[in-house]
Amino acid sequence: MELKKAMLELMRRATTDLSKDVEDAVKQAYDREGEGTPAKNVFGTIIENIGLAREASTPICQDTGSVIIYVDFPVGDSEKKYREAAEWAAAEATKLQYLRPNAVDPVTCKNSGNNIGTNAPYLHFHQWDKDEVRVRLMLKGGGSENVGAQYKLPDTGLKAGRDLKGVKKVVIDAVQKAQGQGCAPGVIGIGIGGDRVTSFALSKEQFFRKLGEQSTDPDLAALEKELYEDLNKLGIGPMGFGGKTTCLGVYAGKQHRHPATFYVSISYTCWAYRRKQMIIKGSEVTYD
Amino acid sequence: MIKLTTPISEETARSLKVGDEVLLTGTIVTARDAAHKLMIEERPDFIREHLKDGVIYHCGPVVKKDEAGEYSFVAAGTTTSSREEPYQAAVCEEYSVRAVIGKGGMGPKTAEGLQKVGAVYLHAVGGAGSLIGKMVKKVHTVYKLEEFGTPEAFWVCEVEDFPCVVTMDSHGGSLHKDIAAASQKVANDLMGL
Incomplete structure (x- = not known):
């Protein structure tokens, strides 16, 4: 297992493959709406898009969001290696068009072009007593x-x-x-x-x-x-x-x-x- | 379903009504926050020919550049339009824009602008990035890529049968205004106001 590649795969999955609980909820919503209503049409489009993104491994939404990562790690582990892996993965995911470049300097208004910047990606660290690491990723649209x-x-x-x-x-x-x-x-x-x-x-x-x-x-x-x-x-x-x-x-x-x-x-x-x-x-x- | 092809005449734009479903084919120009600010502050001419009787698309795409240097859209759904509310009416007037595609609708200033200019607001499904990306057949050119970055640049591109719904028209009609008023009534009841 190479941490940075695992991190990239996590990003690819998050941006292209909507989790089952969400997809099921969207499908139930589709079933609830009346035939021929704009609401039903919208849900139909959403469901089609979810399938297409998964199949083609392309982003569900063009706003691939802010990259927000929570790491729970065991005693004695290093935060630095997770930050480095996250930055490498974010830049690589941007090159591969899994992520849109979404990190903009608010003073110069310059887009960094690779999702890396001051406090980007956002990382939250938490040490726990387990002997395993949990990395949770959220891609949150603007x-x-x-x-x-x-x-x-x-x-x-x-x-x-x-x-x-x-x-x-x-x-x-x-x-x-x-x-x-x-x-x-x-x-x-x-x-x-x-x-x-x-x-x-x-x-x-x-x-x-x-x-x-x-x-x-x-x-x-x-x-x-x-x-x-x-x-x-x-x-x-x-x-x-x-x-x-x-x-x-x-x-x-x-x-x-x-x-x-x-x-x-x-x-x-x-x-x-x-x-x-x-x-x-x-x-x-x-x-x- | 109404077929719309660019350039769109003022007469055609004025014939559209809230609720009409359209399939749009032709040239559209992506423009969002930095682009709208620029269009109002500097009124640049480079974009004029692409916007005359044309279409603005509120979108920040995910873009691929192939080995030959050609661009294509990987994902290209709508972004929230309300951020352009301070600029949109004046942009439509300055550049004779006939349609604005976005999501979430726009406010009274834009509604008034659409009436004055003879233009419509078209709603596409937000978040449907992969699906709409496929409807963009060709990227013709891009402006301000280096300065604004990929999401904020002006991408001039060709779409085919892009499905949208008219949610604001040139007669003062707005689905967004109606839904907000109806849901406010329900919200007030729920909150006991």
Whole structure:
């Protein structure tokens, strides 16, 4: 097993091969929409595109996203080698057109051309007690990132107080404001509590869960279920064309907050919901 | 299904209505954030001939360059159009653009511009990168590649039977406005507002 090549394969899989849980959810959405409706046509196009990308090994979406990597590694391992492997793989994946060059210097507005730059790819490291390495990759498009939002409770305009009812209101407001712009139907990650930074981080990490997997916290599991039902009543539909499916899933996580603050962060990911992981144990690599 | 071929006359653009499904064939020009800013701040002439009675495509493609130096699109779906809201109406007017292809729709300033100029907003399926990439038959030329980078450059290319839906027309109609109003009502009920 060569780490950098394994990393490249992880990127290739993420950008071309949509995970089964997402594809199944899209197919179920297709079945729900009425014959001849714009919503059904959109889902038909999406399903055709998913198949084509997998078959041709080309990107599902031309916005191959920001490259976001979470590494869990055993005691004594080096962060440096994962960063080097990630950079090599990102540059190589760009050459092979698995990734579009998506790293732009915000001051000069110059695109680096190879997805490498200051803090690009984004890497998060975590040391754990297992004797294996887990590398999780998310390719997150810019359109869906732009419709993410952070609220602080209470919110007077939305009459949202400091409780789960208030959390529900701000999530509904965020999804209503997003309309079709984040490539609906989206998947919603909610971070409740923490400071501003950790709140957003928590909302985004939710995306590594599988669709349909409920929170282990019964209050949050109930919130997820209620929001899933409510959001799909909005009628925004795929691409904002109207329809029965506005979101494919809702995940919520919580963390303790300062008494004075109550942040609710909402991360939105498009239907082209691309995340994969690999487990490295000795010389064996398994992808999921 | 309505067949549309570039160049598109003002009369043809004005005949289209929200809900019409079209198959577009001809030359289109990709332009997104940096390109729109440039078109308003500097009003460059190099792009004029490609945009007169032509089509702007909100897209940042994944592009392949072969050994002979020829470009082709590997994936080329729509990007979110609302970021061009500050510029779009003026760009359409300056360059006599007849159609803008994107996703997510645009706001009142663009809606007004479409009415004034005689142009439409066409919606394609966002994220369908591989599928739409196949409809791009040829890349004619590119401008500002070095300066703007691949996603932001002006790619002038040829499409065949590119399926889109008219979601904003030159009569003030907008599917996006209607859906947003309807979903806001539901959201208000759900939030108890």
